[in-house]
Amino acid sequence: MARRIEFKVGLFITIVTILILASITYVAYRKDVFSIVHTYTLSSKTGENLTVGMPVAVWGFTIGKVSSLELNDQGIVLIQIKIPERHIRMIRANSKFILDKPLIGIPRIVVQTSDLGDRPLSPQAIPELTESNDINEIIKRAQPIIEKADRIMANIEGITAKLDDPEGDVNRILRETETLIARFSKRDSLLEIAIGDPESIKAIHESLRKIKEITARVDGILQRIDAMAGKTDEELYGPDGVLPQFRNILRDLLMKLAKIDTTFDNINQVSAEAVDSTKNLKGLRNELDETIMTIRNLADEIDRKIPFKTQPEIKLP
Amino acid sequence: MQAFLTDHRLNVGLVSPEVPLISNLPVWSNIALIRQYHENLPGEKSRALVIDLLERFGMTSIAEKRNPFLTEEERFCVMFIRAATIRDAIVCLDRPFRLLPARPGGRFFTEALQKIDDLIAEVHIFDYSREKEPYETNDGAEN
Amino acid sequence: MRTTSSLLGTLAFAAGVFLSIFDRRTYNSASRTVFIHQFYFTSVQILPLFLSVAAVFGSLINGMAFQVIKNLGLTDYLGRLLMGFVVTELAPFVTVLLLALRSSAAINAEIAVMKVNRELDTLEHFRIDLLHYLFVPRILSGMLSMIFLTSVFALVVLSVGLIVSGLIFGTGVDAYFDTLLNAADIFDIIVLLIKCATFGFFITMIPIGFGLRATRELTSIPVSVLNGMVTVFLAIIIIEVLSSIIRFI
Structure with a gap:
């Protein structure tokens, strides 16, 4: 009887001691307690x-x-x-x-x-240990982007004015293209006929391609800002915060680019009288190129200043 | 008697109702306990020693029994053996008929003593003068 | 006044017992036998019941808690819930309650009966120190039983947790262990072990102390057990509060 009790007690103590020591050792090992x-x-x-x-x-x-x-x-x-x-x-x-x-x-x-x-x-x-403060740092980073966005807005305004002005370039082109429709409605490659300058056609196509590309990039950035805004502080990302304002600017920009894109699509579908149309389109293309360049710079600036690439989502601690 | 106990307190083994067996231990543990504690004698060895002593009394069958299940005679013998397991034991029987109401004759004590004589240095029996008769000897101490 | 003196008496007794743990004379064949028997009755004999309680309790707690954290979208806190609550708080608490109900009551009654039957006088007559032979082995057994049974409880509950989290969250074994490891803290484990040992010390020391307060009357036994168990319960609450203060402040 006594020996049986001793055996059971010994067995229990041995098994549980091994389990306890193994568990503690494993936790300690994984917690780097034993490492140098x-x-x-x-x-x-x-x-x-x-x-x-x-x-x-x-x-x-x-x-x-x-x-x-x-x-x-x-x-x-x-x-x-x-x-x-x-x-x-x-x-x-x-x-x-x-x-x-x-x-x-x-x-x-x-x-x-x-x-x-x-x-x-x-x-x-x-x-030396340097200091980083999330709110101040983000506001500091956002400031030049906002300034740049303001300048873009001015350019966009210019383009918008031309779109809205009945005597503006785009509208004039549209009117001219409407006339051409009647004449060359059954012809292929209407744009080529309208402009009569292969170099100009190439440039316009290039501009259109760039607009699409930049639109996609800015849109991507907007989505990332949306994801970020959903997870961060009200003061910074709330209705009057810095990033929502910036987001609105970009949305406006996108909307306007979409308009230009549609216009060019319309042009591409119509014919026009070659000489007059070429002059008008060249002027518009130059303005468009300038805007595209600015947007590209802005996109690069955003990517550089907000490290989305290495950190796809800003995680809360 | 108290003075005697005090004088010999290092090796006196009292057999008395005032020093009962421990009821939650079997007989062999009650006896073995003394040497296990004072001499750190391992459990198995002390058990073997106790079984040997019980055998001298023909009582090995009670080794695993507990105090409430012992007869008066068995209980007395166990207490007697326990007292004798002290080194150079001075066994002191305190009014033994309180443990043995059946009042066995003096021969019972003599026989018991002879069985474990090798362990015992001295035996002292304390009892009333009127109880002198049952003991075979005439030099029993008085309390 | 009486309460203060009783408290001081208990603390003085605790100090005496604690010092005896480090006394070489405590460790002899007789004390070892007492320790083994006490450990057997406290830890091994209770094992089937204890494992069943741990499995049932573990399933219930894990099931309910995991469902709640899933509904609240707090799945990241699974590890913390298991390690911070189930292992470090629930496991020792359930264990100490079971041991107090079973072993503390038995020890209190046993010592009181020995006192009434004058068996303690027997030990004293044969120069067997009560602290060394009777008390310290029981207290050591209580301390060790608490640590071992709490560990067994924690292991069972964590094993059940693996199954439950697999069913509720679809968590794999590796992910489950990683979650536990991230939440595990060596400091918490050390506090847990110390807490268990402290629980074990007091849930055996207090019943012994109250058992010794019994008189020669048989009627003093229930009174002694009653008072002892109430004090054990208070001690459990106090230790629980103190350990929480150490961990969280």
Whole structure:
């Protein structure tokens, strides 16, 4: 009886001890408790928003944490971060350390490494921690885009005026094309006949192609801004916020480009008297080219200043 | 008697209703407990020792029994053996007829003593003077 | 006044018991036997019932909780729910309640009966230290039982959780383990182990203390058990609150 009890107790203790130790060891292993940890020191002029245990992240993944904070004799805050061995390749000499204070959620230190092939950061080096504040940063980034959008609006206004003006280029072309319809209604390649200049035809086709291309790009950006606006702060993205206004401008732009596109489609379907039409179309094409160029620059600017490409969706922390 | 117990408290083994068997332990554990605790004797060895001692009394069958299931005589013998397992035991019987109301003759004590004589240094019986007769010896101590 | 003195008495007794845990004389063949038997009655004998309770309770809790977090769209919090609530809070609480109901009551009654029957006097006569032989092995057994049974409970509930999350969320084994690992924190596990040990210490120490308060009268046994169990319940609440304060503040 006594031996049976001893056996059962021994068996139970052994099995459960193994299970407990295995579980704890596995969790500890996955949490890098056993891995070699490298310590780096960063400097900052202020300790505000810095806390021990704050995560250190690369591309949204936590790779380490702040282990200690210290104020030195020169009044500089020294921040020690601990990075496990397996993440050490993310910390290079060119790495930039940014204190990221998101709109929602806890602050964290973001490591930006442009060249992973660069030499490792020396443990003796003390890189400076720069600060990033989501709201101010986005407003700062958005400001030149808004200015540029204003200039585009002026150009668009010009084009719109021509569309609306009964004596404007587009309307005049339309009237002329209507006349041509009667004459050459049964002919093929009516545009060629109307203009009589192969170079001009080519240029107009090119412009049309560019408009479609740019329209698609701007539309894509709008969709991404829509996705972003649905997830962020009311103040920034609300009805009176910065990005909705910008979005409205772009929508207006798209609408107007669509009008021009339709006009050109109409032209393409009609005939016209060659000499007069060529002159009018050339003038319009130049204006169109200028607008296209500006829109292209704007699109590039947006892509450059808001990092949609690497981060398709702005995630909340 | 109290003075005697105090003087010999390191190796006195009392057999008395005031020092009962532990009811949630089997007989063998009650006896083995002393050496297990003081000498760190392993469970199996101490059990073997107890079985050997019980065998001398022809009572191995009661090894797994508990106190409430013992007869008066069995209970007395177990308490007697327990007292004897102390090193250089000075066994002290405190009014033994309280444990043995059937009042067996003095021969019972002598025989019991002879069975575990090798373990015991001294035996002292404390009882009233009027109870002197049942004991075969005439030099029983008085309380 | 009386309550304060009772509390101080209990704390002084706890301190004595705690110091005896580190006393070499505690560890001998007799104490080992007591420990093994107590552990058997507390942990092994209860195992079939305990596993059934863990499986049923685990299924219910997991089923309800997973359904709620799915409806609220909080599936990201699955790991935190399991590790932060089920493992670190629910598992020790259910375990301590079961052990208190079963073993604490039994220990309290056993010590009270020994006191009434003068069996404690027997031990003292044979120079067997009550702390070393009777109390510490029982308390160690209680501490170890709490840790082991809580771990068993947690493992059963997490295993049931794997099945339930597979049914409700379609979660695979790897994804489930990753979710748990992300939510697991070594600090929480250490606090959990300390909490279990503390629970085990007090749910055995208090009944022993109250068992010793019994008089020579048989009628003192139920009174001793009643008072002991109420105090055990209060101790459970206090430890639960203190551990929450340590974890969350």
